[in-house]
Amino acid sequence: MSKLIDSRHIHSIKRDILSVGVFIGIIWIVFALDRFLPLEALGLVPRTLSGLVGIIAMPFLHADFTHLVGNTMPLAVTLLLLAGSRANSMGIVIIITVCTGVGLWLFGRTALHIGASGLVFGLIAFHICAGIFEKRLRSVVLAIIVGFLYASTILQGIVPFQKGVSWEGHLIGAITGGLVALLISRTLTQSTQSPAP
Numbered sequence: 001m002s003k004l005i006d007s008r009h010i011h012s013i014k015r016d017i018l019s020v021g022v023f024i025g026i027i028w029i030v031f032a033l034d035r036f037l038p039l040e041a042l043g044l045v046p047r048t049l050s051g052l053v054g055i056i057a058m059p060f061l062h063a064d065f066t067h068l069v070g071n072t073m074p075l076a077v078t079l080l081l082l083a084g085s086r087a088n089s090m091g092i093v094i095i096i097t098v099c100t101g102v103g104l105w106l107f108g109r110t111a112l113h114i115g116a117s118g119l120v121f122g123l124i125a126f127h128i129c130a131g132i133f134e135k136r137l138r139s140v141v142l143a144i145i146v147g148f149l150y151a152s153t154i155l156q157g158i159v160p161f162q163k164g165v166s167w168e169g170h171l172i173g174a175i176t177g178g179l180v181a182l183l184i185s186r187t188l189t190q191s192t193q194s195p196a197p
Contacts, residue, residue, distance in 0.1 A: 013083040019090075020079045024072060027116060030060040031068050043114040046105050054113065055101030058169075061114035071116040074150060078123035081142055087130075087184055096122035096176050103172035113166045118173035121157060124150045125177030133185035 034040060043061050044054025054061075062068040082089040100118040124146055131143020157170040 013080050016080060016083045016089055020076060023079070023093075024076055027060050027062070027072070027075075028068070031062050031065075034061065040112070040114060043112045044101060044104055044108070045112055046108040046110055051105060055098060055105060058101055058104075058114055059097055059116040059119050062116075063114060067115055071120055074120045074124070074153070075116055077149070078120060078127060078146065081127055081146065082123070087126075092123075092126065092180060093119065095180055096126070096173065099176040099180075100169060100173040103176065104166070104169045107172070108166070108168045111166075113169055115166065115169075117157070117166065118169040121154060121170045121173035122177035122180075124154055125174040126181045127177075129178040129181035130185065133182055134188065 030039060039057075040061055040063070042053050042057040043051075044058045045051030062071065079089065079093070082092060097119050100122055104113055104118065127146040128143045128151075131140040134140075154170075154174055157165070158167055158174060160167055
C-alpha cells in the first residue's frame with residue numbers, strides 16, 4: 001500500500017496536468033476512432049470471456065458525444081484534484097479502474113457497459129472519503145469542494161434500475177473509491193506513528 005502514497009513530496013497540479021491531458025486526450029481519440037471502427041464491442045459484458053477486455057477498455061469507450069462530454073469535465077477535475085492529496089495518482093486510477101471493472105463483471109447486469117463514469121464516481125468518493133478519514137486540512141477542503149460539485153451526481157447515479165445507465169458501475173466505483181481512501185489513510189497513519197530508525 002505504501003506505493004499508493006506520493007513519498008517524493010513533488011505532487012502538484014503543475015506536474016500532473018500533462019498526464020491528465022494525455023489520459024483525457026486518449027479517451028477523445030478513441031471516441032473519434034469509434035466512429036469508424038467497432039470499438040464499443042470491446043466494452044464490458046458481465047460474466048463473459050470477451051467482456052473481460054472491458055475491465056480496462058470500458059473507461060475509454062463512450063456511446064455518443066453527450067456521454068463523452070458528460071464524463072470529461074468531472075474526470076478532469078477529480079484527476080487534477082488528486083494532486084492535492086498524498087496519493088499516487090496513477091496507482092489510484094489503476095486500482096479504481098480495475099476493481100470497478102472486476103466488480104461490474106462479477107455483479108453487473110448482462111448488458112454492454114461503457115464509459116468512464118465508474119472511474120469518475122470512484123474518484124469523487126475517494127476525495128470525499130479521504131477528507132473524512134485523513135482529517136488533514138487540505139483533504140477536508142478537497143472533500144468539501146468535490147462534495148459541493150458532485151454529491152448530487154453520486155446520489156442520482158447510484159439509483160437502481162435506471163434505463164441506459166450503468167448504475168451498478170457507478171455504485172461499485174464509489175465503493176471502491178471509498179475503500180481506497182480508507183486504505184491510504186490507514187497507511188498514512190501507520191507511517192506517521194512508526195518510530196524513526
